[in-house]
Amino acid sequence: MKRISSIFLLLWAFLSLSATTREVKLKLIETSDIHGNFFPYNFITQQDWNGSFARVYTYVQQERQTYGDNLLLMDNGDILQGQPSAYYYNFMDTVSTHITAAMMNYMGFVVGNMGNHDVEAGHSVYDRWIKQCNFPVLGANIIRTSDGQPYLKPYEIIERDGIKIAVLGMITPAIPTWLPETLWKGLSFADMEQTARKWIPIIQEKEKPDVVIGLFHAGKEARTVAGKYREDASAEIAECIPGFDIIMMGHDHRRFCGKIANAQGDSVLLINPANNGRTVGDIEISLTVDGDKVVRKSIQGTLTDMDKLQPSQEFMTQFTPQYQAVKTFVSEKVGTFTETISTRPAYFGPSAFIDFIHSLQLDLTGADISFAAPLSFDAEIKEGDIRISDMFNLYKYENMLYTMELTGKEIKGFLEESYAIWTNQMQSADDHLLLLTERKDGNGYTFTNPSFNFDSAAGIIYTVDVTKPAGQKITIQSLANGEPFDLNKTYRVALNSYRGNGGGELLTKGAGIPQDQLKDRIVNATEKDLRYYMIQYIKDKKTLSPQPLNQWKMIPEAWTQKAAERDAKLLFE
Template identity: 60%
Template sequence: MKQMSYMINQRYMKKLTCCFVCIFLLIGTVAAQDKEVKLKIVQTSDIHGNFYPRDFILQRDAVGSLARVYAFVQKERETYKDNLILLDNGDILQGQPTAYYYNYIDTVSPHVAAEMLNFMGYNAGNMGNHDVETGRAVFDRWAGDCHAPVLGANIIETATGKTHFPPYVTLERDGVRIVVLGMITPAIPVWLSENLWKGLRFDDMEETARKWMKIIREKERPDIVIGMFHAGQDALLMGGKYRENASLDVARNVPGFDIVLMGHDHARECKKVRNIAGDSVLVIDPASNGVVVSDIDITVTLRDGKVTDKKIDGVLTETGAYGVSDEFMKHFASQYATIQDFVSKKIGRFTETISTRPAYFGSSAFIDLIHTLQLNISGAEISLAAPLSYDTRIKEGDVYVYDMFNLYKYENMLYTMKLSGKEVHDALEMSYDLWTNRMTSPDDHILLFRDKPREGAADRAAFKNFSFNFDSAAGIIYTVDVTKPSGRKVTILSMADGTPFDMNKMYTVALNSYRGNGGGELLTKGAGIPQDELKERIVSSTDKDLRYYLMQYIEGKKVIEPRALGQWKFVPEEWAVPASKRDYEFLFGKVQE
């Protein structure tokens, strides 16, 4: 009997042991199972004040806007919840009157751009060159009002050597550590007056990325590293020392990035490149104005808390299909009304319609109005100016505040500088070299076009170079021979009053601060003035932006009669006139203005 009981107990114990073994094996299997985490990264860039689905300058509906972006984001959050990471890549504080108003008019209320980023749940922002252009008082106030960090790994305080903004932010989602490193193009000193960024410097992107990647790997041990760079992909050297648009260089030459988010150049891009370590890096750019967003899906596989696999895919997603967020519009309705009231103020009257379209083919009423105002405001002898908007117009009749954003797109100061006659000539040579084709037959283009238009960059798609660098001059009489090679196109005949023009004489020249600081390199590469010498050539600068003085001038005059001064033209006219007509139609269609 005892033996039977012993045998039964043995069998029971065997079964029990077997059961425990199975349980332990099951637990081990569960522990060894993979965990899959799905993340969504959404990037906006170069919003340029397009917060509402309303273009306050043109007084019509806008295609993009943060209101449309928010509709898309809210739809995606239904699936991804907190695993959606929302990032903005700079140039948010300039472009539309909405930004201008909260930059310079209402400086007491929280900045509306910050309030919107907070409302939409952005996880990080980045600095752009046009954000710096607003000045330290504005961009520091905006960044301070933002709940999420505004990044800037290569924006350095000269007094301390430390970063002015946080260099990066670390986010954790379902056990996955994501680091976002933010940088700006370092070419700021070539474009912007030092008084806007005094006490700061802008370091090279690749050197900065190399430094911080080491720190990030050691300190943060990230699973995903995202570079958010306010810079495009076509690298070039500006001012002899600033590497502009170096995003692709960083993606390829600094191992460790999984994704590089680009901006600044307003050109759509989505592709994968291989870095020097042989790893794939997604590079993506949503162009501008919130028309599309960078839409990135990441699937991370974890085992025992460690990443065993990650898949990264990106597309550019149109926001238009998602409509406009009613929640956004209701929340910011009072600010919308404020801006509409601001831009609707009448400041004067124009006796005729002016457009930038004729400005590419000769003396035009639009650009010559800017020349006239610059000469009047500064008292200078010569004016240099370019069409800052590719295609815009101001209609005959009453002129309102919103028209001033058409007349003058950027918040540039007005400089008066000392330039020799030869330097003026050489700057114009470079300008027209950027602008015009060398005609070898009457059937050639007169303008210099790209072989392939820039996708998603309608404001600059056709020209090979940027039209905001197409400076013409007033105060002098000259011709541009489109049959001549580079450096031999421009012939200056005299001053506008008929007195001789002297290549050796020093003239006072009115031009905007972007050009005066070396923007477009017309004064450095073109006129041959060393970058470091430009500051010494400045005689005076306005303390407010040029648009402010243009508004004051028009309000004082009340009635403006815009007219082309006729101080320059393309020659030989038997080739230039028909070629101009053909290229006008190529750009704008058959209706000439």
């Protein structure tokens, strides 16, 4: 009898709970690091391309048929730089509604976040974009220096079906090591973990959210930059600061989807869709609500491929005028090259591609020495007519051009650091010339370190002995004009603003200049980006024949020449 009563009690409790509970399902879609890839067309190579907002919108519309207004579309930054489509509306057409704001409003984004390449566009660009968005662009750790308050909204509360979702937005704080202060004047960038520790209690006490999301323009694997900035701290925050259900990542262009436990043993979903809209972070949240209280929560994430989807015809029709405007812009002829140039030879010795940049930097600044690196891993500009589109291949980023004062000793230290992360220490003729790592997918090899930090020099004659250990490879024989090179003398050096602000740490770790002293070394900075001056330079010259300057080489050549052939095949074939 007692057993029957117990069964009836359980059944009664179940029926009572069922009568008062309801299920709420939410779908979150994250884009990140779109880099101006709005259309399924690469305006640089002038070819059809994968990813894009046009394909993402196809997926969003498809999922909205199921989730309706419970689908929440979020962007995680680095959207204002990359393809010429962003550049055109950043700097050429500054009267129209910015293409990025227009598209994000059309697609129905509920929240955005600032990325470091958005800051790179400068105040006039990102302030205009933010103002034109019909949703908040977040940045809890972007601080006004005038009053110590956040420059942007720290977090957003979104309500759907009685569920409160809190989204805390942050940016990686190492921006002062990459970008000129003129681009972020009046701002500072606080530590992400400290900022999260401040805002999570405020959000929990004031808002009492049911779901807490970190929208972080930062990757998963933390490291310290310039001895003070904690870069890519997303996983650290997930582990150390309880309260987050989900952390959406970006910045490092590395796909990831997985769960980790925080300090209280709760599960936190980490997700990163990488770049260019080829993948989205796709999250399903199921909540059981009893009255006004969530009694059960299930969160599942996956990375969903966009490449196989057809671009939305509705989207393409809506933005046809912008598409045509950008296509006309990139089709403008700038000049003519009589030679095909490629970044591939630049990893093994002097190349016409990098030495063209060196020559331009020296010509524009009147400096003694130039530093430059291949900003694209594998770029080529064919002989013939050069158009605006080619200029984005020649120079990938909107860096300014700096002239800095460095001693001969600092120049040597800079180059030692560059070649230390670039070249192997060969023990035999059969070794790799370069520092290479097998790709995780098993499809060939890639560089161990980012190739955009492989700076060579022009204006000096030097050798790189790859049999020597790091820090002992470089021998500078003279200036290019034959004058002696003096380690104690101060020289004027042309280099881009990313490097001049400490990017890649070649000036800090290599040359030994403290981060806070770099700005004191800058004697001149251009007002516009280097690509702008390149366009004007080529227009003025009309026809150019880029050639290697042949001012440096790797030795011993009996080893390096054959090793270069082997490594080139591993990298490019």
